[in-house]
Amino acid sequence: MTAPQPLSAPLSEFVAGTRYEDLPAQTIHMAKRCLLDAIGVSLAASGLGEGCRAFIDLAMEQGGRPTCTVFGMDQRVPVEAAAFCNGALAHAMDYEDAHDGTLLHPNAQSIPAALAIAEALGPATGRDLISAIAVGCEVAVRMGLALRASMSDYGWYPPPILAAFGATAAASRLLHLGARQTRDALSLTLCQATCSGEIKYSPDSVMRAVRDAFGARAAVTSALLAARGVTGFDLPLEGQAGFFAMFARGAYEPSAILRDLGRSFEIDNISLKPWPSCRGTHAAIQGIVELRAEHGLPSTDVQRIELHGGRILRMLDEPLATKRHPATAIDAKFSLPFVCASALIHGRVTIDSFSAAALQAPETLRIAQKVSLVVDQDLPENSIGTKIVIATCRGTRHELDVSFPLGHPRNPMTEDASIGKFMDCARYAANPTDESLARRISEIVLRLELLEDVGSQLMPLLRGG
16 A cells, blocks of 8 residues: 655644744735734624623633633633633634635634633744744645545535644644644644534524634644643544545545645635625625616615526525525525625625624515525536626616625735724624724734734733723
8 A cells, every 4th residue: 555645744844843934924914914803703703693602601610720811801711711712703703714715714713722822821922923823724724725525525514624723733833832743733633623514404503603612622722732742643634544534535635735835825815704704605795785886776676686606605595495584693694695685785794784683674584585596517616706697677687797706815805994894893892892992903913023922912902891
């Protein structure tokens, strides 16, 4: 039997050896923008996120050394609990950044894990944190790019599983683990990271919102145990029972992990979200908003809205009855009919579009019945580009094709727009963050490389109030 091409060792060496000085300017800039974005959406989730409070209450009841901040709250909890709580917040608004090429949210676990380590076990400099975020994103995305089989076909839900390995890399980097210890940490995460694909078929569940709590905590646990000498596997990724054998039946391409490793960084290809819903809905939102602005299109005149896109969009349209009348905010954020109806009626999709009242708005639910999806089998399976067709009762027809929705590296949000998003999100925190404090946080994060100690200079500000 031919030995597999080494992956675990070179990837661990990359994580352990990457320094701030090795990062291109664009990578540094994107790491800071991703951090600001993650803090903002987590602050909003502390006040609005479905299911999140239970994670925080559990952490508080279990006690331990209160060393770390929970975003938007006065509570302080132990290091693993902080990753657990803030991991639950990270995706709860479905507003955090995304990697369109792999359909991942690679920073949703890396940033909570890294900040917990930085605060509890620092001092960690801003440059240390930037490096950790960059390598964490790199590991998660490259593992996703290497897949040549769909994990979903075998019953898994890929985003939180892959993100857990990125978070482990970020935590290991902040703990200054060597390459062998980093490989141990990845091995320990292999023993913990999981998420069932059943998450897609239970619309009343909030698991889709809080899923990243488990991987963020696992990452911190793995890195801390590796630092204490717990040994893992020699080949946690490429071994005969390693990650790719377990989750993809051995169907992977090693070159996707190794090619230009340390020279190009996938965080440069991250999309920042302009709307608080699944990234797969964004092309449709953009198209409807633009067509509405150009042609007026009162909701009373719309006969049907037809969307044409790739097979991945099915999960945002099925089962159709549920998607047309979602029961929870997180399910509404994964509903093409609901978000398209909101965009048509209001000309925008905001955090308030998913309030309890908004979920029951009669006009939104009426228009949602008029939205349908046509799957184009010729498109790549993971394509999130969408053609929008709106037919009116007057017999007119309006079309727009959106290949790269706003936020994509080819159609990026401006830095001012990112700051505006952060400022808006901060208002919804459990401890509402006023405009002055929110602006101060954004200024600090966007000059993160100047911080000597993230734990004392940034984290106290994230409690809000």
